[in-house]
Amino acid sequence: MGLLALGTALDWPDAKKQAHLVRSWGIKQLLEIWNKAKGKERDAMLWGDEVEYLVVKYSKDKPEVLLSLRQADILQALASDKSLSKEGCVPPLPDGSRPQSSQPPPVFHPEFGRFMLEATPGKPWGIEFKELLEVEPNMKLRRCIAKDHMLPNEYPITLTTFPRLGSPGVFTDPFYPVSGPRLRSQFVPDEIANPHIRFPTLAANIRSRRGRKVQVNVPVFKDEKTPWPWRDPTVNYDPHQWPEDDDVRNGAAPDNFIHMDAMAFGMGSCCLQITFQAKNLTEGRQLYDQLSPLGPIMLALTAATPVYKGFLADTDVRWNQISKAVDDRTAEELGEKPLVNDRWRIPKSRYASNSTYISEDPRLRPEYLDPDLVIDESIKQQLLDGGMDDRLATHFAHLFIRDPIVIFNEDLKELDLNKTDHFENIQSTNWQHMRFKPPPADNSIGWRVEFRPMEIQITDFENAAFSVFMVLVTRVILSFDLNFYIPIKKVDENMETAHARDAVLTRKFYFRRNLFPTTRASRSPGSGSGTSTPVPSRPPTPTGPVEAEYRLMSINEIINGTAYARDTTSEEQLREEEDTEGDDFPGLIPLVESYLDSVNVDVATRCQLATYLDLIRKRASGELWTAARWIRHFVARHPAYGQDSAVGEGVARDLVEAVVRVGQCEARGERFGGLSVCAAEGGGVPMLGRLLGGFR
Ligand code: ADP
Ligand code: MG
Ligand code: MG
Ligand code: MG
Ligand code: MG
Ligand code: MG
Structure with missing residues (x-):
């Protein structure tokens, strides 16, 4: 269940006194695992998703919707149910048969909010394409099992935030x-x-x-x-x-x-996270770097958070709000007071976009790194002395500028090098958009990379689509040895840009023009190179101005490519874009498609993958709406909305009701019909087709 061991948690003034000890033990534990695991090879290409839910209390005949605070009871009920595989929770496949799953029961975890739950698959997904088709049924299974252990009027829903959390009155x-x-x-x-x-x-x-x-x-x-x-x-x-x-x-x-x-x-916000296991340390570092610039793009594309505390916000995503909600920097660190007691000015919250690249890839130019990166020099030295290379030592010496926030007295008795608890204390409270996860102390699994920026989507169809898309993108990155590097500060800028209302359609993001090594025509897409092709030695480090390597692009261009974007962009938008027009960009979906062409995927699998890619393609082009846009429209056309930004109790209730209803439609298991039937049915869910499309 992941519940943490009980102990005596120190209040801040006492915890602060122990911060240095925890850091120094954390570094020793890190070096221990580094030396044990740095040479690990041929770990399997595994991955896993995490879906977070709000638990709401809703009834058809009640005028309000509430957050249920029964997390502990629900987790207890789940934990004491040994089977967790209710027949009624296994939806049939499109042809009516029951899917055969080798998956053990899903795992449910507690989360910060007492109204939240998290669920992961029972074991990570493997490399087989067929397994990609198990993700969506498994997500539905998790939701169904969760619901099965709730009261009849409680529902697990996947809105990022509860629209009236913190509003006056009862919520x-x-x-x-x-x-x-x-x-x-x-x-x-x-x-x-x-x-x-x-x-x-x-x-x-x-x-x-x-x-x-x-x-x-x-x-x-x-x-x-x-x-x-x-x-x-x-x-x-x-x-x-x-x-x-x-x-x-x-x-x-x-x-x-x-x-x-x-x-x-x-x-208290819900997100969708994906963790990838790399075959070795080098590949893990490569994935960390190459996925970093995609963070803001995927954040904007999954935008789902337009309401806070009963008001429409002028932003569409949750990221900065979480960042501020856990910002523990002092006035000195923030630069509001001269530095007297604290060691550094720190430009970002401990929840923020990542500030380091970590690969030793020669394509990583020094100009891409943050010249003002704050690191703890003495920690870096300890890591170097312990045998870690400069770049990774820099990464951890940056994470370790933070204090541990929660320290249990019982853990301070002696250093245990068979654990990683002190390391994890700092690591797991550095909430960056990528996380580089070393193996656990027993070295039982490999080096992992977690992709953390995506917003949770309302349906499991969408959550599966975005998860699967990211998996395919990692395959493309590795198989074509793609280069997404831009200066890390531009990734920060993109992260801000991603917050704008409808950023997916109205904003442009810095993105690398050429993803391919020009000297290596043999590894371009469509050439049939698979993951097993040996990687030829890379060309020497590029020179020339870094600024020429990237330009501003719309998400439509990034995801679908310049040609598709041109066809799906209005005349008006095109005129405005003339000044930033540049060279043709292939687009991530066309790259995924040429990758799929180059490997053996059976027709049925390819067809279902196509429905996922179609959703993402159309979200990027604006043919379909983001959840943020759909929620805004829902609020705007609600009879009780007064065009004054206030999302009242009645509106919030009906919004949640619509979301619950979408979930019920989806749970019926009519993969290719259920949702569109909901969209069409009278008194059903308004404008659902705009969100999810037609489901051919
Ligand atoms: P955290 O909350 O720390 O990110 P969780 O345990 O909640 O971690 O979830 C991490 C995800 O990683 C889950 O989907 C899990 O199935 C998956 N996972 C577990 N082991 C591996 C592995 N060896 N490689 C890749 N993914 C894994
Ligand atoms: Mg988790
Ligand atoms: Mg966790
Ligand atoms: Mg967590
Ligand atoms: Mg979580
Ligand atoms: Mg996670």
Whole structure:
């Protein structure tokens, strides 16, 4: 179940005193595993997804929807059910037969929010193409099993955020009043967090280290009747219970921003993560680097988060809100005060896009790296002395500028080199958009890379589509030895760009013009090179201005290629684009397709993969809507919406009802019909076809 061992968690002032010890033991544990695992070869190409859910309480005949705080009971029910494979939860294949799965029962995990659940497959997926077809039924199975262990009126849904989390009035079941000593939030009770000591301690120590509450301000969407300047009407300026209550009186809640003040507003969001195991260390480092520039693109493409605390936001994705919700930097680290007690100014939150490339690929030019990267020099030296190379030592010396936030007293008795707990303490609270995961202490599995930016999608069809797409992209990267490098600072810029409303259609992103090594025609797509082709030695490090290597591209261009983008972009948009027009770009989907052409995939598999690629193609071109757009339209056309940015109880309830209904349609298992039937049926789910397409 992944529940962490109980112990005595130190409050911040005490934890801070032990930070150095934890770091130094963490580094020793890292070196131990490094020396054990650096030569590991031929690990299998495995991967696995993680799906996160909100648990809502909803009834057809009730005027409200609530977050259910029964996470612990639900996990308990799941844990005590040995079989976890209800016949009724296994949907039939399109031809009516039952799928044969070699998968053990799925695994359910706790999450930060007491209203959240996470589910992973029972074991990671393998390299076979056929297994890609098991992902969607398995995701449906997980959702069904989760639902089976809930009350009749509870549902696991995959919206990224609950639309009225932190709104005035009742939004949880059971109800708890604000505010509590841990979060000190004026909007959410302490009971919103998983009660396991780790989570409230994490929240309290972040607040405490920072010296005030976290400040999660999201620009509000200005609609026709939104008063302007807009002042968040839910902010209370009068409380005097905690010292942190002064925050709002000191300007924490600026005009035109939805103001939130607790970790739950960020870490209470759901996402879709994918972990890949590489065959060895070198390949893991390559994947980490090559997937990095794709992070912001996939974030914008999966946009699903237009509502916070009962208001429409002017952004479409969750990322920056989580970043702010766990930002533990002090005023000194933020550059607001001269450095006296702290060691560095730190430009980013510990939840942020990654700041390092880690491969020793000669195509990685020094100009791509962050010249201002903050690292702990003494930690880097220890890693170098321990035999780690400069680039990877730099990466970890950057992660280790952070303090450990949650420390259990029991773990400080002696250093255990057969564990990685102290290393993981720092590693797992560096929430970057890529995570480089070394093998566990027992060295039982390989080097892994986690792709973390994607937003969770409403249906399992979509979640499977995005998971499978990323898997295919990694195969293409490895098989064609693609080069996606751009300066890491441009990836940061892209991450910001990805937040804009409808960024997928209205914004452009820095992207590398030429993904292929020009001197190696033999490894271009369609040449039949598979993963087993030996990699010829790479050309020498390129020279010439780095700026010439990338340009601004639309997501349509990046995903579908220049030709497709030209055909699916309006005249108006084309005129605006003239000044940035550049060379032709092949597009990721055409690359995936030429890869699929070059390997043996049976027709049935290829057909289903095509439905996934089709969804992604059309999201990128705007033929289909992102979930963010669909939610905005849902709100805009709701009779109770007053064009004033406020998403009231009735609207939120009906939105969740629609999402529950989509889930029920999907659960019927009519893979190629169920969802479109929902879209068409009277009184069904409005505009579902715009989100999911027609399902030929
Ligand atoms: P975390 O929350 O730390 O990212 P989880 O255990 O929740 O990790 O999920 C990680 C994902 O990685 C799961 O989908 C799991 O199936 C998958 N996974 C487990 N072992 C491997 C492996 N050896 N290679 C690739 N993926 C793996
Ligand atoms: Mg997980
Ligand atoms: Mg986890
Ligand atoms: Mg997690
Ligand atoms: Mg998770
Ligand atoms: Mg994860």
